[in-house]
Amino acid sequence: MRPTTLLLLCLLFVANTAHALDKAQADRLVIEADSAYAAGEHAHALALYDSVNTAFTSSGLLYNMGNCHYRMGDVAQAILHYERALRLAPGDVDVLANLELARQQVKDRVASMPTFTLGSWWARFLGGSDPDHWARRSLWACALLFLSLSGLLFVHHRTGRRVLLTLVALTLTGTLVSTALAYTRQRDLARQDEAIIMTPRVDVRSTPDAKGVVLFILHKGTKVTVLQEVNGWQEIELANGAVGWTPVGTSTVI
């Protein structure tokens, strides 16, 4: 039964690699885009990165796209791409630095509610270097767990068994923790509730219709949390806790 499963897995793998744009082409496009960016042709570089982004993604790629937008003066798009890059690599110092600069150019200044954070180190630890970080760790921990369990069947020496038992406890904890983190990570990546305002100016109203009282006005580049959607209107919340309704389409989901 097992060889057939393996064969199946191999077939799946082969099927997955057959893409419109293969990895080698993508790498070539990225190199071309890098030199275009260095030469100051930001629009050209952006177009190249964009074509790579149709099939592939990575925090580095999104970060570079954000830089292109920034250089072309589109701060809102730059913020959107930096935020997306930050999703894939939380706590990345380069992305954070550029995002901070871009945010300073947004018209709206929203004082965020004080939250407890352990800083970018903790975010980096939770986020890992790439989205599969914790999933990979859970696999390793699981393999080690069963390896040490198997070891217990054969080792009868007292000290050896003690070492193996400790190892079992550690790897069990490791498996559970890393699986839990991988799960939260995946849920984080699948989040659809944060968005960046993309229209130059939006009236935020008290009710989901055009007759509602204008509570406040938001401008391009401001980050909002989308709470719900009701026939063409979105309820949004600002970092400072202010809530209101905007028409759907005024913002782009991160």
Add this chain to the structure above:
Amino acid sequence: MRTTATIGLLLVLLWGGISRLSAQEITFQATVDRNTIAVGEHVKLSITLTNARGSFGAPDLGGMMVVQGPFESTNMSIMNGRMSGSVTRTWLLTAAKPGRYTIGPAKAKVGGGTIETEPVVIEVTKGNAPRSGDPQAALGQQRDPNLFTTISLSRNKGYVGEQVIATYMLYSRYSNLQSVPKEMPKISNAWVEEVDLGEPRWEDKLETINGVQYRVAVLRKQVLFPQRSGTLRIEPFVQTCVIDRSFFNPGRNVEVRSNAVEYTVLDLPPGAPADFNGAVGELEMTVTAARTQVEVDGSVDINVRFTGRTNLKLLEAPVLELPGDLEVYDPKVVDRISVNAGGMGGSREFQYLIIPRHDGTFELPAIQVSYFDTKTGTYRTLSSEPITLEVAPGDGSASAPVPQRALQSDVQLLGTDIRHIRTGDLQLREQGKELFGSWAWTAGMAAPALGYVLLLGWHRRRTKAAQDVVGTRRKQADKVAQRHLALARQALDRNERDAFYNALSRALNGYLGDKFGLGPAESTRENIQERLSGLPDGTALAQRYSALITACDLARFAPIEDTPRGTLYQQAAALIGTIEQHFRA
């Protein structure tokens, strides 16, 4: 004879005079003594040709009637050794009906060409027209035709910041006039520079306006720099004059009000470069460095000099973008600016003092300044050459009296910009492919568990087998018997009697004891025979076993060998084989 000589001399003089006449400026003018008359009054029209010989007739009088004339008068004068002559024809004209009459140009043929006078307009009113001599009429009411003021501009439209000259003039036909400046118009939306003219005085030349000759004085000149686009309006100014003052007469005060002028101010075209400094006009820039090699803490003067015709007083110091470790002081401004009838011009120089605080080679970047060139109507950029400054480490003598500075200083943050893109491997991954929750991940998590379960099963079986001694012995019986048989075979080959029989009986007894699960003490001949009998076909097997054991025992314990050893071996092996088959089946 003498008379002929005199005439000849006169002719020569005349000829010379005429030839010198023609070298002077030729003018041809029509003048009237006044522009406004009442029906029945007369106006005097004089047409004068100066410094030329030529003929001219009466101009088209435009419907006016000649009362008298023409009278012709010739005038010749020698001034400063220069001779000038003129011919004037005078008419006295009148009109029967009120209206506006235009006296057309008079034409004169001079040399090969024709010159013309300006047309003159004469207003004829109904009777009782104000007479120029009537003091009551001259005051108030209408503009006194004998005295008025004007404001004129050198241009009537221009760009924001482009200089334009406003001239304030006084025209008068009174012989005796004193002016008292009273009120000058205020000008908003423009930067105003006064041109210093000294005391106002009469110009040397008379000016003819609509045929009437006036004495002219420039009261004031201003250079204006409009600051905002739109219409710039200069309100009329009021000038108070005292006329007809003499020893016997205190004279009378006359207030004259000038015209107002409007100037159209155009906005600068869009697309101004970032380094546009606001200058409009003509501008040149020279950048000089007093020296380019200096020691640490020495000083370098950099002079940036602007010359041109623009509002130099509004020029601001260009910002020097200096590399770090160079101290620069606020520049000293040296102006050589003049404001005259031609506008504002000259130079403004910014003198920067730079003190390097560290040795090395410093590149002072080129200074770039843009201005708006009104001649071409475009922005022009002035650029200097970059200056390379070689700073040698000082010997310390220069800075010895200076208190010791801390060697370290904080790194200065001069600007902010986004960080560069990430190059190299971007660790590209396929879109939407996450390991967690995928088939591969599930398989990877399940595989060790599955492997462990299999391993556990195998281990269990092995442990159970290890605990089942009888079963193991039974399983191992054939192998043990074969080992003993092999020993017996060796003994047979070596012809060792005791060893052979020992091995053979042990093979048989051991094998059957193992098979039936009997302990060493229980493996007696009787026990074995009994067990063997229990098997199907058991009696025959028991007999064969019995015969073999008897033979072995006889040979071991008594010197009797009735069967050859080879046959015994064969029989034992055959018996074990048969019993093994029984158990397998």
